[in-house]
Amino acid sequence: MTKAFSADQWDERETWSRDRLAAFxxxxxxxxxxxVEANSAWYRARFEVAGFRAADFRGPAxxxxxxxxxxxxxxxxxxxxxxxxxxxxxxxxxxRRVHFSxxxxxxxxxxxxxxxxxxxxxxxxARAAYSQGAREGDVFQCLFSYPWFVGGLGATAAFERxxxxxxxxxxxxxxxxxxxxxxxxxxxxxxTPSFAAHLAExxxxxxxxxRKSKVRHIGVGGEPGxxxxxxxxxxxxxxxxxxxxxxxxxxFQPIAWDCAAQAGGHLMEDFAFAEVIDPETGAAVxxxxxxxxxxxxxxxxxxxxxxxxxxDVVVRDSRPCACGRTHARLPGGVLGxxxxxxxxxxxxxxxxxxxxxxxxxxxLADEYRxxxxxxxxxxxxxxxTGIHLQVEAVGEAPPDIGHxxxxxxxxxxxxxxxxxxxxxxxxxxxxxxxxxxxxx
Ligand SMILES: [Zn+2]
Numbered sequence: 001m002t003k004a005f006s007a008d009q010w011d012e013r014e015t016w017s018r019d020r021l022a023a024f025x026x027x028x029x030x031x032x033x034x035x036v037e038a039n040s041a042w043y044r045a046r047f048e049v050a051g052f053r054a055a056d057f058r059g060p061a062x063x064x065x066x067x068x069x070x071x072x073x074x075x076x077x078x079x080x081x082x083x084x085x086x087x088x089x090x091x092x093x094x095x096r097r098v099h100f101s102x103x104x105x106x107x108x109x110x111x112x113x114x115x116x117x118x119x120x121x122x123x124x125x126a127r128a129a130y131s132q133g134a135r136e137g138d139v140f141q142c143l144f145s146y147p148w149f150v151g152g153l154g155a156t157a158a159f160e161r162x163x164x165x166x167x168x169x170x171x172x173x174x175x176x177x178x179x180x181x182x183x184x185x186x187x188x189x190x191x192t193p194s195f196a197a198h199l200a201e202x203x204x205x206x207x208x209x210x211r212k213s214k215v216r217h218i219g220v221g222g223e224p225g226x227x228x229x230x231x232x233x234x235x236x237x238x239x240x241x242x243x244x245x246x247x248x249x250x251x252f253q254p255i256a257w258d259c260a261a262q263a264g265g266h267l268m269e270d271f272a273f274a275e276v277i278d279p280e281t282g283a284a285v286x287x288x289x290x291x292x293x294x295x296x297x298x299x300x301x302x303x304x305x306x307x308x309x310x311x312d313v314v315v316r317d318s319r320p321c322a323c324g325r326t327h328a329r330l331p332g333g334v335l336g337x338x339x340x341x342x343x344x345x346x347x348x349x350x351x352x353x354x355x356x357x358x359x360x361x362x363x364l365a366d367e368y369r370x371x372x373x374x375x376x377x378x379x380x381x382x383x384x385t386g387i388h389l390q391v392e393a394v395g396e397a398p399p400d401i402g403h404x405x406x407x408x409x410x411x412x413x414x415x416x417x418x419x420x421x422x423x424x425x426x427x428x429x430x431x432x433x434x435x436x437x438x439x440x
Contacts, residue, residue, distance in 0.1 A: 010127040013270045014325045018318070021326060025273055028298035030057050036304050039089035042077045043306060060273060068294060068309040070281070075109060083110065090114050090302050098149040101250050102432075110150070110249045118157070120299060121253045124268050125156050125158030127409040128257035131266070131323065132244045133217055134188055141181055141193035143199070144222065145171040145432050150250050151222055155190045164188065171195055171431045174202045182212055188217035190246065193225025193235065197366045200238035201429075208268030211240030219257070221246035224352045226258065227265075227333020230359035234366060245333045249312075251305055252295050256330045261322040264331035271298055274328070275307070276316050279338045287316050287328075292338050311338045315349070340437055342372065344384050347414045351437050354389065357408055362406070363397035367427040373440040374420055384394040386416030393421050 005012050016024070036043045047053065050066050078085035084092060096115050100108040111321040114119065134140070140159040144151035146168065159166050167184060169177050172189070180186070180198060191199070196218060203210050218241050226232045227243030235243045244258040247265050252272055257267030267274050276291040277284055285291035293310045313335045318328040336350025343349070351370055358368045371388040378385050389409070393401065402419040409417040 004130065006399075008324070010130040011123075014127065014131070014266075014327065016138070016270075016326060018326055021269055024270060025298065026059050027272070029060060029063070029273060029296065031056070032296075032298050032304065032400050033306070035301075036089060036306060040087055041306065042086040043304075063273070063275070063296060063307060066307050068307050070304055070309045071109075071311070074305075075107075077110060080181065084112070088112065089301060091173055095302055097153070099153075099250060100148045102149070107272055111150070111248070114301040117301050117317075120271070121196075122161055123152055124254055124271055125154050126161040128246065128254055128266075128268075129155075129158050129188075129219065130162055130220065131257070131259040131325070133242075133260050134159060134162050134164065138164040138187045138217070139167065139214075140164040140186055140188045140190075141167040141169050141177070141184075141186040143169050143171055143177060143189050143195055146204065149222075149432070150253060151190070154248075155219070159188070174199060174431070178203050178206060178208055178210075181215060182208065183189075185214045186270070187214050188219070190214055190219040191230055192222040192430070192432060192434070193220045194223065194434040195432070196220055196225075196235055196239070196243075198412035198429045198431060200235075201365075205214045210238060213239075214237055216241045218243045219246045220244070221248060222432070224334045224336070227330075227335075228352050228356045228359070230356045231366075232262075234359050247330070247333055249306055249310060251303070252297070252310075254291075255310075256333075259323045259325060260372055263321055264317060264329035265322075265333060266321065266325050266327040266329055267316075272296060273298055274316070278313060279313075283334060287318050290335055293330075305306070312336075313341065332346075342370075342384060342387070344386060344415050349387070349413060349415055353413055354404050354409065355436075356393065357412055358389075358391055358405070361401070361405055361408065363393060363401050364421075365392035365394045365424060367392055367429065369427060369436055369438055371438045371440060373438075376416075378427065386418060388418045388420070390420045390422055390427060392424055392426055394424055397421070 037054040077087040094114050095112045098110050098115040142155050146152035156166050220226045227245045232243045245265050247256045248254040256267045258265050273296040275294040279292040290313050293312050293314045295308045296306050297304045314330045316328050370388040372384050376386040376388050402421045406417045406419045
């Protein structure tokens with residue numbers, strides 16, 4: 001059912017003045033912190049240790065008195081009383097949905113939603129998709145994974161709410177997905193950037209040209225992608241469609257989605273209060289400076305989080321957007337994971353920076369691996385002195401392409417690279433979440 005506030009805007013909150021938004025956030029934080037204190041035994045104990053009482057909350061500056069909540073903290077709270085732990089802030093009978101983390105860094109952790117949480121989530125996703133141009137009558141093929149993963153059902157609910165026909169394709173059956181999108185005139189898809197690239201590769205092998213499909217709107221999420229300019233340009237060229245970055249996590253659905261202006265995803269500032277901090281010192285950093293994103297729910301019942309350390313490094317820009325929305329943006333999307341950051345002789349390097357160089361170079365496929373192994377490690381200290389990079393040639397790649405790539409990386413990223421150019425289709429393709437940094 002459509003609920004557009006105006007032709008361009010789903011919800012009047014999207015263009016509130018910054019002052020009005022700030023006043024709303026203070027009130028919402030006061031209400032949410034009181035709810036958390038009353039209903040989460042785990043947070044109540046943490047508040048007590050910090051000498052914090054929700055009743056004394058005066059404004060967002062008071063949040064800094066509370067410790068960060070890390071994934072490890074969350075895991076410990078869950079293990080203290082499985083399966084929900086002491087952090088669930090609603091009755092277990094009020095839970096209406098459970099999703100799980102992919103478990104790439106630890107065992108899978110759950111997150112839960114009440115009926116109100118689910119409705120809010122669907123509305124925020126719909127708001128974001130609407131801001132990208134999705135409208136009633138679109139045919140939406142959802143290419144996010146459905147089992148366990150948080151993206152598939154969320155996107156489904158959003159596009160249904162806007163008034164689209166939804167085809168729940170999931171993240172497998174690549175050839176059938178391609179046949180389906182031509183047969184049913186799919187106009188919008190969502191997928192991981194890896195799967196969107198993989199679909200294009202397979203379509204070419206099938207002799208189908210995705211640019212001749214009706215797909216005009218591609219939302220990508222689940223991994224950095226559309227925030228990397230070369231990746232976005234490559235995907236837009238392969239599909240002949242606009243590519244929008246959709247950043248969320250299991251714990252926060254959604255965090256920041258691109259609008260039609262593609263000028264950095266808008267934070268959902270009426271849903272989560274955002275801080276950007278120096279991950280080493282914990283101090284707030286100003287707009288324009290990279291730092292770790294820390295989020296506090298303003299409106300979540302089942303698993304509310306206070307000062308959640310996302311581990312994602314971002315740059316915030318609170319200036320108005322060309323689209324007229326006032327919520328701050330994250331230009332470039334997620335720059336990297338605070339723990340994926342490789343430090344090489346004092347230079348900070350994220351895999352996404354390497355990706356930008358690889359994908360901008362003609363003659364190379366999209367796939368790559370960054371390997372930190374003994375070939376690029378100082379034997380005395382064990383620290384990396386460069387990166388070992390595997391890429392794939394496509395078509396008539398010039399014989400010196402490896403050297404040229406290494407030169408470009410040294411010039412642009414100030415890092416030494418040992419480049420290995422492999423034959424086409426050697427590296428594993430990912431249809432869900434890509435893992436391109438390998439430490440041996
Ligand atoms: Zn905008």
